[in-house]
Amino acid sequence: MKKYLLYVLFFFLSTGCVGQNFDIDLLKSINQNETAFKTDYSNVVSKSVTPVTIAAPVSLFVAGWATSNKKLQLDAAYFAGGYILSAIITHGTKRIVQRDRPFVTYSFIEKRDAGGSYSFPSGHTSSAFQSATALSILYPKWYVIVPSYLWATSVGWARMYQGVHYPSDVFIGAVVGAGSAWVAYKVRKRIDKKPTEKKEQPSL
Numbered sequence: 510m511k512k513y514l515l516y517v518l519f520f521f522l523s524t525g526c527v528g529q530n531f532d533i534d535l536l537k538s539i540n541q542n543e544t545a546f547k548t549d550y551s552n553v554v555s556k557s558v559t560p561v562t563i564a565a566p567v568s569l570f571v572a573g574w575a576t577s578n579k580k581l582q583l584d585a586a587y588f589a590g591g592y593i594l595s596a597i598i599t600h601g602t603k604r605i606v607q608r609d610r611p612f613v614t615y616s617f618i619e620k621r622d623a624g625g626s627y628s629f630p631s632g633h634t635s636s637a638f639q640s641a642t643a644l645s646i647l648y649p650k651w652y653v654i655v656p657s658y659l660w661a662t663s664v665g666w667a668r669m670y671q672g673v674h675y676p677s678d679v680f681i682g683a684v685v686g687a688g689s690a691w692v693a694y695k696v697r698k699r700i701d702k703k704p705t706e707k708k709e710q711p712s713l
Contacts, residue, residue: 535676536611539669540618548621551667555622555633558664562592562636565644583697588643591693595639595686596632602685603627612672622671631674631682637664638686646694661686 566588573581608629612620625632641657665679674682 532675532677533611533615536618536669536672539666539676540611540672543619547670550663551621551670554660554663554667555671557660558633558636561660562640565640566592583701584647587647587693587697588640590696591639591643591690592636594693595635595689598685598689599630599632599635599682602630602681603632608675608678610673611675618672620672622668622673624673628674629678629681630685631665631668631678633668634661634665634674634679634682635686635689637661638683639690640686642687642690643693646690 566585569581569588570585573579573583573585603626606629607627610620610624610628612618612624638661641661644657645654661683665674665683668674668679669676
């Protein structure tokens with residue numbers, strides 16, 4: 510029994526080491542290949558997250574209010590609900606895990622943007638994938654889905670290139686963001702369902 514437990518412990522420790530090595534190796538390959546275009550692009554993409562996540566629900570709400578379109582107003586509420594859920598999960602996880610930024614732990618990682626508090630998961634990536642998923646669910650057309658996810662993926666890449674997040678931070682951030690949008694959508698669908706009205710029996 511003791512031998513078995515030792516084998517299990519060794520497996521998890523070795524798996525963790527391999528995962529950590531892959532994490533930093535991938536980050537290193539992205540972060541250290543610097544060009545002026547990549548630096549400018551990563552700055553623009555990273556700074557676009559807050560305006561997009563605010564502008565999308567506000568625009569939907571204003572359009573719905575101006576045209577008295579209740580659906581657009583509900584779309585705005587759904588979008589905002591997914592964002593709030595994603596922010597709560599992201600910031601709560603950061604406080605629990607308390608993972609330092611890559612540039613803090615590794616001196617060879619080039620810092621190209623100001624990192625906030627903790628690293629895991631990526632808040633920018635979470636917000637971007639929440640927005641991309643929400644828009645894709647609301648408007649399931651290729652010309653919405655493709656640009657939305659290309660933008661969200663660019664945000665994740667930018668955060669690694671800037672040295673402020675590990676690949677695992679970005680991956681989990683994407684899962685949290687997309688998952689939050691999906692959960693918010695399911696909640697909305699449940700709320701939208703109206704109970705079937707019983708047909709009145711004709712009086713005899």
